[in-house]
Amino acid sequence: METSLEVLNKTQRITPPDALYNKIMESISDRADIKNIYASVICIALLITINLFSFRSYNDNEFSSNKKYYLDSPINYLVYE
Amino acid sequence: MCKEKVDFKKFYEKYKELVFNLALNYTANKEDAEEIAQDVFVTVFKKLESFRYESKIETWIYRITINKSLDYLRSKKRLKNKFLSNLLFFNNKDGIDEGVNFNHPGVEFENKESVQIIYKCLDKLPNNYKTVIVLLKIEGEPQKKVAEIMNISEKAVESLFFRAKLKLKDLLENKKDI
Numbered sequence: 001m002e003t004s005l006e007v008l009n010k011t012q013r014i015t016p017p018d019a020l021y022n023k024i025m026e027s028i029s030d031r032a033d034i035k036n037i038y039a040s041v042i043c044i045a046l047l048i049t050i051n052l053f054s055f056r057s058y059n060d061n062e063f064s065s066n067k068k069y070y071l072d073s074p075i076n077y078l079v080y081e
Numbered sequence: 082m083c084k085e086k087v088d089f090k091k092f093y094e095k096y097k098e099l100v101f102n103l104a105l106n107y108t109a110n111k112e113d114a115e116e117i118a119q120d121v122f123v124t125v126f127k128k129l130e131s132f133r134y135e136s137k138i139e140t141w142i143y144r145i146t147i148n149k150s151l152d153y154l155r156s157k158k159r160l161k162n163k164f165l166s167n168l169l170f171f172n173n174k175d176g177i178d179e180g181v182n183f184n185h186p187g188v189e190f191e192n193k194e195s196v197q198i199i200y201k202c203l204d205k206l207p208n209n210y211k212t213v214i215v216l217l218k219i220e221g222e223p224q225k226k227v228a229e230i231m232n233i234s235e236k237a238v239e240s241l242f243f244r245a246k247l248k249l250k251d252l253l254e255n256k257k258d259i
Binding site: 004005007008009010011012013014015016017020021023024027028031 | 090093097098100101102105106111115118119122123126127185186187188189192195196199214218219221246249253
């Protein structure tokens with residue numbers, strides 16, 4: 001058994017390939033790009049949501065202001081009609 | 082950003098051999114070791130700023146590399162089993178012939194066959210048994226350092242190594258029967 005494990009001791013150290021550093025830097029920058037993409041997607045989604053809400057509240061206001069207009073209108077208009 | 086790059090380059094140069102060889106000693110495959118090393122350095126790059134220096138940086142790198150290597154082997158084994166079960170409609174639970182795709186450039190030609198058999202058996206050991214054998218026997222680290230990396234006492238390392246050797250011996254004997 002001991003002789004079997006002794007074989008493992010003879011394993012030599014290997015220098016990693018030179019291209020490995022470039023690969024690492026590439027994958028780091030790729031991850032940064034992915035982060036930017038996620039951030040911009042979130043920003044766009046947020047903008048669309050804000051726009052939808054403001055558009056909806058604008059419509060509501062329009063409706064209520066019109067309502068108010070009719071309600072506030074002098075009764076005479078209705079008489080003449 | 083440029084300064085960070087220079088620092089990371091220095092950092093990489095200092096630890097590249099440690100990470101690559103440790104991953105290679107886990108996987109016994111050059112391509113797999115490259116992939117793991119890449120993943121380790123990306124993780125280190127991301128987490129280096131939040132490192133609290135509660136342990137030595139080298140110990141931290143050892144731990145990341147060990148975890149990444151074990152995760153990699155686990156996912157590779159899972160993929161292989163899934164593929165096999167899909168292909169043959171049964172699950173090869175004993176895993177008699179699956180395991181390492183041996184391509185270890187650090188093993189001498191005359192020892193290649195015996196080391197390959199040991200690696201096949203190592204692949205079937207529990208993770209802590211495998212780790213203690215890799216660190217003590219292949220990496221040649223002292224018991225104290227192994228205890229520090231594995232976050233256990235030196236006595237525990239000793240008994241773990243003893244049990245790992247027994248299990249490996251058992252597997253090697255059974256392998257001969259097959």
